Amino acid sequence: MAAEAARPDCADDPAGCLLLKLRARDEVSPREEEVLRDAVAEIETFRAGKTIIRAGVQLNRSALLVAGLVARQKDLADGQRQIMEFHVPGDFTDLHGFPLKSLDHDLAALTPATIGFVPHAALRRITEEEPHLTRLLWLSTLIDAAIQRERILSVGRRAALVRIAHLLCELRLRFELIGLADAGGYQLPLTQIDLADAAGLTPVHVNRMLRVLRERGLATFRGGRVTIHDWARLQEAAEFDPAYLHFQHQPR
Amino acid sequence: MAAEAARPDCADDPAGCLLLKLRARDEVSPREEEVLRDAVAEIETFRAGKTIIRAGVQLNRSALLVAGLVARQKDLADGQRQIMEFHVPGDFTDLHGFPLKSLDHDLAALTPATIGFVPHAALRRITEEEPHLTRLLWLSTLIDAAIQRERILSVGRRAALVRIAHLLCELRLRFELIGLADAGGYQLPLTQIDLADAAGLTPVHVNRMLRVLRERGLATFRGGRVTIHDWARLQEAAEFDPAYLHFQHQPR
DNA sequence: CGATTAATTGAAGGAGATCAATCCGGGTGG
């Protein structure tokens, strides 16, 4: 029914991954689940490289990533790109656009992507009738913000090798939560250019750092897949502490 | 009544600056204003350098900055510090802590600071009874997120001089909104070390970049004050576009 | 008015950028 986009996912079920993410943080009642599922009005697919939402455009619906990989990114006049966050299936990627009414950055498909759109009218109704669900949606935007803060720290103060390792650790946990990581690693169909633009480095230097990670037996990024060889030492090299992902399950 | 902290501000009136900020983005009804004012339960003052909220601590109230300057910051094991955002009076600095229940970073007073605390119970009541005000509070957390995204871009891709200039531009507009900037500039009682930790640079290099800005006749940072000599050219040097501050007044 | 912290300036070093060339894999058209 829903157009297939990328790879085996919690696709088909537009709100499935989102519910996994929310339920990792708090209870979601069957009624709330139903409200959420009903809120997804249309499903669209985007080719890799397409811009899903452009900065500054007035919005009346928000995009929920169902399958594929998407990035929040800004471009500078000289053509440089900075990726603020990678999004994995289940991320309510521009829920930010609901209170903000327009985004300050682009939302771009890095792989073929399936997007579910939720009209702002439906979100507004949720804020009026479902206070707990509202808090959970609010929460999900703030977890994005937390991930972005960790990016500031990485880009601002961590050495190149640490940045890359940290990114690989973060993505592993985020994929794991939605059942898209196995023991050995996870699919990550990105280019080294994408990684560079997220890490604030050049592709050349990312390549060298990936080589170091490989040679040290920590992790391999190749053919759109991250293979983790030594999770403990990778986390150590990344100075990785997952606290910022706010995985605690508690009443919100 | 309220203990005075730093300098002439919209102090005295704990929710005053916050209302200025919200009303720049949407209408706030008298009733909503009252609810907001009533929500501020206690007022405390902090010395410069004190940590107001520590990362990871379970929270049951949120901090609203009434007067002074505050930073969201993270520290690395080797002692490096990264400031994710400077906060000006009226910023509901850890409203994030309401859905999140704990912060992933520290909140530290950079100057003597006056903080109003809002119990989470009061915020919860707002989410249950005041959907529009809820959306405005949600919005305010997302404007913080937008400011932090712009920081990612600065730290990730902009040259040192541009970063510093950009920071000075941003703070000018944010101070202006709450009436704390005059034609010539604004008070900014920070050290060059603070600026360095926000810009992801060393204090030495910040010093050199400030000198360049001064010598080019763009702006001077000295004695805790930013004097702007040529606003147009400063913005140009900063590649500054204020869109990310979401100043549009519209229904949310 | 010492003592401590921040600001300033110079000199040298290094992490990452830039420039450039080659390799590789997959798509594509003849």
Place this chain on the structure above:
DNA sequence: CCACCCGGATTGATCTCCTTCAATTAATCG
């Protein structure tokens, strides 16, 4: 089915922006 093409991956050589180290000056404060 293969030659070609093209974007990404890889590697080397060089350069540069910012860091690091160090020393001096200025400002702030008990």
